[in-house]
Amino acid sequence: MADGPTNPFRYGALALDDSFTNRTREIAELRADIVNGQDVVIFAPRRFGKSSLIWRVAQEAGRKGVLVAQVDLMTTPTKEKLAEKLAKAIHDDIASPLLRAKERLRIFAGLRIAPVVTVDPENGSFGFTFAAGHSRDDVDATLEHLFELPGRLGGERDRRVALVLDEFQEVVDIDPHLPKIMRAVFQEQPEVAHVYLGSKRHMMERIFNDANEPFWRSAKAMELGPIAPKDFRKFIAGRFAKTGRSVETDVVDRVLEITHGHPYATQELCYFLWEAAAGGIADSAALDEALEKVLRSEHAHFSLIWDRAATTQRQLLQALAVEPGRPYSGDYRARHGLPAVSSIQRAIEALTGDELIAKTETGEYLVVEPFLAAWIRSNEL
Secondary structure (H helix, E strand, C coil), X not given: CCXXXXXXXXXXXXXXXXXXXXXXXXXXXXXXXXXXXXXXXXXXXXXXXXXXXXXXXXXHHHXXXXXXXXXXXXXCCCHHHHHHHHHHHHHHHHHHHHCCHHHHHHHHCCCCCCCEEEECCCCCCEEEECCCCCCHHHHHHHHHHHHHXXXXXXXXXXXXXXXXXXXXXXXXXXXXXXXXXXXXXXXXXXXXXXXXXXXXXXXXXHHHHCCCCCCCCCCEEEEXXXXXXXXXXXXXXXXXXXXXXXXXXXHHHHHHHHHCCCHHHHHHHHHHHHHHCHHHEECHHHHHHHHHHHHXXXXXXXXXXXXXXXXXXXXXXXXXXXXXXXXXXXXXXXXXXXXXXHHHHHHHHHHHHCCCEEECCCCCEEECCHHHHHHXXXXXX
């Protein structure tokens, strides 16, 4: 093991325990919703810490006796795969705390399609497989039964249950008819809190805000925004101090000026800043070095975004990287050499759909990922 402290900042993976930045209000609100059996949909841009937040809330809700099962729909491209992940989550996180070992598999006895159950020889965990090739009606009936199980198990044992569905916007790609099946079951489960997370806001808003969709107005909406500067300042300074290093106050301010309180971006920049803190002090020179390393680290990702963007989309990104503003206005288009309004509108719709740009409360557009704008400027694109 290497000598000395390890880097206290985390990005990419879940921000757990001390790495999780203060979201006291959101934690308390979501914990209360889960304990009360309230369905919630969380709206947030990508990489805003939704998964880290639900992990922390699940821990706290668990201490209050709530059983929390989670399924990531990004890993379930078919209904059979969804059934497999759902069965495992129900078995491990709901049935196991409630039932004796020999009783746990019996809860799946009534499924239209019987799963193939396997046991991992190394850790003894159970796996479930639902073979493809069955009729649509049989698969749908099997999923419907699985969706009913959390409510039935919780009701029989007088326990609150929460089912967290991550990347929920993928439900439409799995099967456009699946939301109707799920909603029919979920609306009859007052003892289950359903929590819906998604990384594509425009798709999530369509699912929950369109009057023609089954989930219309079916869940309390929670907005997950940037972290307040005062909370992030305290967090950053505290993480440096805990590892025997310090960071200058104006450097912290500049970090937050660059990242706008974006959780992932702030953790990422602070990770490199901590590494660059020569002599244990993070000064302005260390921040310049850290930002340069972040842009190198993100180069492949941003190059792919750039290569996929159409010409007008690139022009718009270039303009917004230099100056957030109103691309429809004549003055803004003239300053940045943007094309006609009709072309700009199509570019805005595409970039907003991909969550690369967003409209602020003041009506101005800006590049969402803080480092994408810096990367465009640094490469003089």
